Amino acid sequence: MLTIWGRLNSHNVKKVVWAAEEMGLAYVRNDVGGTFGMDAAYLALNPNALIPTIEDDGLVLWESNAILRYLAARYAPHLWPDDLRQRAAADKWMDWQFAFADAQRDVFLMMVRKPEHLHDPAVIARGAEATGRMMAMLEALLAQQPWITGDSFGIADIPMGTYAHTWFTLDMPRPDMPHVRRWYEGLQTRPGYKANVMIKLT
Structure with a gap:
């Protein structure tokens, strides 16, 4: 299952969650960033100390638009020409x-x-x-x-x-x-x- 880290009131997290739902993907989202903070485990995943980050089948990926391109290429090529x-x-x-x-x-x-x-x-x-x-x-x-x-x-x-x-x-x-x-x-x-x-x- 796709894991998304990031608080939903972040524009960049909204992008990824919306994309996952457009693609019909099952996912779990963990609140990170802002008032939720970032622990050492998260910073090990994303040393930029930014959100979002995803983990999908062993792949850890950050940068919201890179995440969108990856998800479209893997799960929804109809969304990408x-x-x-x-x-x-x-x-x-x-x-x-x-x-x-x-x-x-x-x-x-x-x-x-x-x-x-x-x-x-x-x-x-x-x-x-x-x-x-x-x-x-x-x-x-x-x-x-x-x-x-x-x-x-x-x-x-x-x-x-x-x-x-x-x-x-x-x-x-x-x-x-x-x-x-x-x-x-x-x-x-x-x-x-x-x-x-x-x-x-x-």
């Missing part, structure tokens, strides 16, 4: 998601982790502008195809789908992105997304 050009395009957007996470981080920490009287309008404005500019790139892609992976839902939709929920949930200015919203509404129909990504931001 066979064509190498299409796969490379999907990979590009998976890696691009980390830049979006960087753009969103300060406003997330400000609005979710700090009390309202400590919210800095300048930080929120910068985060709103930066993430809106990046979302315009995704809007352009989704004007041409229904999913980030291509013609059907796939592994590349999971990383950015996780961060899109936060973007739509944070109380900050957002430009109208009809194609991104259509894609996001499609994600909301997926049980694994509703159960593991659309949870309270903490």
Whole structure:
């Protein structure tokens, strides 16, 4: 059975748990990180002291998007294009998601982790502008195809789908992105997304 280490309120853990449920995998998840801490046994698995980490049939693996690629290749190749050009395009957007996470981080920490009287309008404005500019790139892609992976839902939709929920949930200015919203509404129909990504931001 697949073992996942990491607290579910982590974006990167949400990705892996959602993927496991999309693939119909049996798994056990252990809370690690944040208020749960990390013991020596966990740090022996992942010396980066980050989450998530998985163990699958003797393989220990960390880095969330590497985990997604591994799980798709082993258990759900239908979620990852066979064509190498299409796969490379999907990979590009998976890696691009980390830049979006960087753009969103300060406003997330400000609005979710700090009390309202400590919210800095300048930080929120910068985060709103930066993430809106990046979302315009995704809007352009989704004007041409229904999913980030291509013609059907796939592994590349999971990383950015996780961060899109936060973007739509944070109380900050957002430009109208009809194609991104259509894609996001499609994600909301997926049980694994509703159960593991659309949870309270903490």
